[in-house]
Amino acid sequence: MHAYYIKTLIKVLKAGKPEAECLLYNSGIRDVDLEKELNLTAQQLDIISNNAIEMSRDSQLGLLVGSSMDISSQGIFGYAIITSTTIGDALKLMLRYNKALLPSIDVKMLSRENRVEVIIKAPHLPDNLERFYIELLYAAIMRSGNTLIPKGRASVHVEFQYDVPYDKAPYQQLFGSKVKFNSTRSVLSFDETSLNLAIVTANPVARDIFRRECDRLLSRDTHRGMISERVQEVLLQSGTEFPTSMRVANQLHMSESTLQRRLAKEGYKFQQLLDQVRNKLAHEYLTGTQLTINEIASLLGFSDAANFRRAFKRWSKQTPTAVRNQTLSIT
Structure with a gap:
């Protein structure tokens, strides 16, 4: 990221x-x-x-950078956001994972007078850097919102604590006409009904899986440089079509032979890591969704359910049905 x-x-x-x-x-x-x-x-x-x-x-650099951030290019974090159910869910997720991207700023989301406010503070930073981060995050939120729902459907207000800039047009183009300067605080707010707007790319099943993986990545503080971890991240971010070892090597900017050699030093083979990722996702699908065994097999790249069952039993020493039944008995 x-x-x-x-x-x-x-x-x-x-x-x-x-x-x-x-x-x-x-x-x-x-x-x-x-x-x-x-x-x-x-x-x-x-x-x-x-x-x-x-x-x-350029005092408006933060605005330019935030407006240029493409949500679909942000890996597992971007996937988690675009599969959220509503704008409110996506916004909460962006703020939840903000510390991973911009750890110097404090971000809070508050309800006030039928509006939800995003307030950013970083008083320990120089004024120009605090302004840069505030405008970057507000612009990134707006860019993401315009990607997730049709433009203009959400009611947005924005206030900035500093003087009117030399050119207000970029602000009005991004946030609309209700931009206020010389305010007592910097805040981006939405009316509560806007946050209930459905996202066109919503996918609750994928969302839950991506969020769990986001949490795992954020909590991980060891093995970050291990090539096996990086390979697993590439595989997890690949969607339903898992790349070959050659494609993964290219993505990690090394030859396939170098990838295999570095994995061997860590005690792994590429197929072993692919099986671990498939096993992880299979358990997520079985315990967290109502997808059929055939659908899960297809999502994991198997030609039929029988091949998936054999592979799953080899990985887990259990059948897919047994794992699903255990979850049902617990609930």
Whole structure:
């Protein structure tokens, strides 16, 4: 996720290699690291973001970056959001996982006078950096909302604590006409009925699976650099068509032989990891959904239910029906 964030900064800044090096200056990150999974500290993110502000000399940079963030490019976090049931669910999810992307800011969602408010505070940061983060997150929320539901259906108000900018047009284009400056606080608010709007890409089954995986990724603080973990993440994010080892190797920017060699050092084979991912998803489907065995087999890439049953019994020492019946007996 952080690699995507930095690449978005580079794109907005229209930065070439020399500028990218300036962007990463003093952060401990190199441009070659952007092809890897990155988990940056709050300090590293603040340094990089501050470098971006100084390079652009544009007080509206946060607005530009947030408007450029494509929800579908944010991996497992993006999938969890676009499969949410309503705008309210998606918003809660974005704020829940905000600490993974922007750990320096404090975000709260409050109900007030039939409206739901998103309030961002970071008083410990310099004013320009706090403003950058506020505008980035508010713009990203609006960009996501416009992706998930038809534009204009949600009633949005936004207030900013600072003076009227040199150009109000970008704000009005993104947030609508109800933009207020010189306010006593910075807040983005929605009327409560807007949050009940259904998302066109909603998928409750997939949502629950993606959310559990998001929680696992956020809570994980060890083995982050292990290639086996990165392979599993690629497989989990692939949807229903699992990639071959060659495609995974390409995605991780290495040859297939290098991937196999590095996995072997960690005691794994690619097929073993693919089976682990399929087994995990199979248990999720069996215990958390009403999908039939045939449907689950198809989702996991099996040609028929019989092959799935044999594989599942090899993985779990139980049949799919037995696992589902155990869940039913508990409930």
